[in-house]
Amino acid sequence: MLELENVWKSYRVGSLGSKRLTAVRDVSFTIAPGEVLSVVGESGSGKTTVGKMVLQLISVTRGTIRLDGRDITAAGKRGLREYYRKVQGVFQDPFSSYNPIFKADRVLEMVRQTYFPRVGRSEWQAKVEESLQSVGLDPGAVLGKYPHQLSGGQLQRMLIARALLLDIEVLVADEIISMLDASTRIDVLNLLGELKERGLAVLFVTHDLSLANYISERVIIMRHGAVVETGATAKVFGDPRHPYSRNLLASVPQLHTKWADNQFHAEELEPDGDRDRPPAPLTKVDENHWAAAAG
Amino acid sequence: MSLEVNDLRVHYRTLKGDVRALDGVSFDVADGEIVGLAGESGCGKTTLGKSLIRLDGRMRHVGGTVALDGEELPIGDDRAMNKRRFKDVSIIPQYSMSAMNPTRRIGRMIADLLGSRGIAYRDLKRELVQRLELVGLPEKVLDNYPIELSGGMKQRMVMVISTLLDPSLLIADEVTSALDVSNQKAVAETLVRFRDMGFVKSMIVVTHDLSLVYQIADTIMVMYAGRIVEKASAETIVKAPQHPYTKALISALPEVGLEYGDRKLKSIPGKPPQLLNPPTGCRFRARCPLAGDECAEQPPLVGIDRGHEAACWKLEESNARA
Numbered sequence: 001m002l003e004l005e006n007v008w009k010s011y012r013v014g015s016l017g018s019k020r021l022t023a024v025r026d027v028s029f030t031i032a033p034g035e036v037l038s039v040v041g042e043s044g045s046g047k048t049t050v051g052k053m054v055l056q057l058i059s060v061t062r063g064t065i066r067l068d069g070r071d072i073t074a075a076g077k078r079g080l081r082e083y084y085r086k087v088q089g090v091f092q093d094p095f096s097s098y099n100p101i102f103k104a105d106r107v108l109e110m111v112r113q114t115y116f117p118r119v120g121r122s123e124w125q126a127k128v129e130e131s132l133q134s135v136g137l138d139p140g141a142v143l144g145k146y147p148h149q150l151s152g153g154q155l156q157r158m159l160i161a162r163a164l165l166l167d168i169e170v171l172v173a174d175e176i177i178s179m180l181d182a183s184t185r186i187d188v189l190n191l192l193g194e195l196k197e198r199g200l201a202v203l204f205v206t207h208d209l210s211l212a213n214y215i216s217e218r219v220i221i222m223r224h225g226a227v228v229e230t231g232a233t234a235k236v237f238g239d240p241r242h243p244y245s246r247n248l249l250a251s252v253p254q255l256h257t258k259w260a261d262n263q264f265h266a267e268e269l270e271p272d273g274d275r276d277r278p279p280a281p282l283t284k285v286d287e288n289h290w291a292a293a294a295g
Numbered sequence: 296m297s298l299e300v301n302d303l304r305v306h307y308r309t310l311k312g313d314v315r316a317l318d319g320v321s322f323d324v325a326d327g328e329i330v331g332l333a334g335e336s337g338c339g340k341t342t343l344g345k346s347l348i349r350l351d352g353r354m355r356h357v358g359g360t361v362a363l364d365g366e367e368l369p370i371g372d373d374r375a376m377n378k379r380r381f382k383d384v385s386i387i388p389q390y391s392m393s394a395m396n397p398t399r400r401i402g403r404m405i406a407d408l409l410g411s412r413g414i415a416y417r418d419l420k421r422e423l424v425q426r427l428e429l430v431g432l433p434e435k436v437l438d439n440y441p442i443e444l445s446g447g448m449k450q451r452m453v454m455v456i457s458t459l460l461d462p463s464l465l466i467a468d469e470v471t472s473a474l475d476v477s478n479q480k481a482v483a484e485t486l487v488r489f490r491d492m493g494f495v496k497s498m499i500v501v502t503h504d505l506s507l508v509y510q511i512a513d514t515i516m517v518m519y520a521g522r523i524v525e526k527a528s529a530e531t532i533v534k535a536p537q538h539p540y541t542k543a544l545i546s547a548l549p550e551v552g553l554e555y556g557d558r559k560l561k562s563i564p565g566k567p568p569q570l571l572n573p574p575t576g577c578r579f580r581a582r583c584p585l586a587g588d589e590c591a592e593q594p595p596l597v598g599i600d601r602g603h604e605a606a607c608w609k610l611e612e613s614n615a616r617a
C-alpha cells in the first residue's frame with residue numbers, strides 16, 4: 001500500500017534559485033495492491049512531479065510518502081536501494097531510456113549486478129526469459145539487440161520486464177504510452193491491466209483522458225499542482241463535478257460524438273493564484289467521488 | 296477541383312537505397328474541403344504533406360503529378376515551387392512553436408515575409424490585425440519577440456501568418472499534437488473557422504489522432520506504408536470502415552465516455568513493413584487477419600460507394616465479418 005499524505009513540492013527556479021515555484025500542493029492519495037490509479041492533468045499540473053516524488057528522484061518539500069506504513073523519505077542511501085526493489089518507474093520516451101551504445105538487454109543485466117550478484121548465469125537467464133515472456137516479448141527476438149533495432153512498444157515492455165525482475169509492489173508509469181503508435185499502444189496498456197491482476201499497484205500518469213478511462217479504476221484530476229477531483233473513474237468521467245473537469249472532458253476528441261453536435265460553453269475558471277496557499281479542500285459529492293470547491 | 300494528385304511517388308535517398316515513403320498516391324481535394332490524413336508513424340503522411348510544398352534535400356520526386364486549381368504544381372523544382380509557396384500553398388509546420396524567427400519582432404518578420412512576395416506590409420496590416428483579433432491576439436503582439444508569447448499564442452500567431460495570403464491549399468501538419476486538450480480543441484476549431492471564412496480554400500490536416508481529425512475533417516484518408524488504403528467521409532471512416540486496417544485501427548482506440556469494465560481492446564499484431572524494400576502486394580498483408588493468396592498482388596484503390604474508396608481484395612469478406 002502506497003500512501004501520500006499532504007505532499008507539497010516547491011522548486012527553486014530563476015537565477016540562483018531566486019524564485020520559488022510550487023509544483024505540487026497538498027496532494028494525498030493511496031494506491032492499494034492490484035489497483036491502477038491514473039493521475040490526469042495538462043502540462044504544468046504537477047502530475048509528473050508526483051510520480052518523481054514517489055520514485056524518490058526528487059525530494060518531498062512537505063508531507064510524507066509511506067510504503068506499507070514506512071516513511072520512505074526517512075530512508076538513507078542504503079534504504080533507497082531496498083526501496084527500489086519494491087518501487088520502479090517507466091518513462092515516456094523509450095528511446096532515451098536506453099543507452100544507444102549498449103545492447104538493450106543491458107538494462108536487465110544491471111539489475112542482476114545490483115540486486116542479485118549471487119544468482120548464477122543459467123538461473124538468471126531463466127528468470128529473464130520468464131519475465132520477458134510475461135510482458136509478451138519473445139526472448140529470442142529481443143535479447144542481444146540494440147535499442148534502434150527494437151520498436152518503441154518492445155522497448156517499453158522490456159523496461160516493464162526489467163521492473164518485474166525485482167519483486168516490485170508499485171510501478172510508476174509516466175506517459176509510457178504517449179510515444180507509441182495506435183496499433184501497438186493497446187498492448188502495453190493491456191499489459192498494465194495484467195500487472196494489476198497480478199497484484200501490482202500501478203500509478204499511471206497521463207495527459208490522455210481516454211487512456212485513463214480505459215485502464216484505471218480510480219482517477220485523480222490535477223490542476224495547478226492540486227487535486228481538483230478524484231474518485232471512481234466511471235463517476236469522475238461520467239458525472240464530473242468540478243468545472244475544470246467538465247471543460248477538460250468536453251475538449252477531448254471522441255469518435256462517437258462531435259464537438260459541433262453538443263454545444264458546450266467552457267466555464268470560467270479560477271486563475272492560477274498564490275500557489276503557497278492551501279488549495280480548495282475536497283468534499284465528498286457522492287459515494288467514491290470527491291471534488292474541490294470551485295471559484 | 297482544388298487539388299489533384301495523381302500517382303505521386305516520393306522517395307528518400309539513403310546509402311542503402313531508396314526508401315519509398317510515398318509509393319503511388321492519388322487523390323483529389325475539392326474546393327472548401329478539409330481532408331484529414333491519418334496514419335501511424337512512418338506511413339508517409341508527413342512526407343505527403345511536405346511534398347506538396349517543399350521537398351527537403353533527401354527527398355526525390357520520382358513520379359506522378361500534382362495539380363492545383365488546374366495548373367500543375369512543379370513540386371520537384373525547388374525554385375519554381377518557391378513562387379507558389381505562401382501564396383498558393385501554405386503550411387502550418389509540425390513544430391510551429393519554433394517556426395518563427397527568434398531574432399525579429401513578429402511584425403517585422405511578417406513584413407520581411409510579405410516583402411519576399413512583393414507585397415507591402417502596410418497594405419495588409421489592417422487585415423492582419425483583424426485576423427489576429429479573430430484568434431484572440433491583440434495588435435501589440437506584433438511588437439513582441441516570439442519568445443514573449445506562450446505556446447498557444449505562438450501556435451495561433453503562426454496560423455494567422457500561414458494563411459495571411461489566402462492560400463488555395465493549406466497543409467496543417469500535426470498542429471495539435473504538442474498542445475494540451477483544451478488548446479487542442481481551440482486550434483482545431485480555428486482551422487475550421489479559417490476555412491469557413493474563406494481564408495483558405497482547402498486544407499489537408501495531417502495527424503496521427505483519428506478522433507481529433509474526425510471532429511473537423513469532411514473526408515478522411517487513411518495511409519499505411521506509403522499508400523492510401525481507404526478514403527471516405529469522416530462519418531463513414533469512423534462508423535463504417537471497410538478496409539481491415541482501418542477497422543483494426545479504430546477498434547484499438549480507447550475512448551472517454553464509454554465504460555470498458557472487463558472488455559479488452561485488441562491491438563494489431565506485428566509492425567509496418569520497412570519501406571526500403573517493401574513487400575510486393577498488399578502491404579498490410581502480414582498483419583491482416585483476412586490475408587489470402589490474392590493479396591500477393593497489389594490491390595487497387597476502388598470505389599465502394601459515393602466518395603468511399605478502399606484498397607483491399609477482401610472487402611466482401613471484411614464486410615461479412617463486421
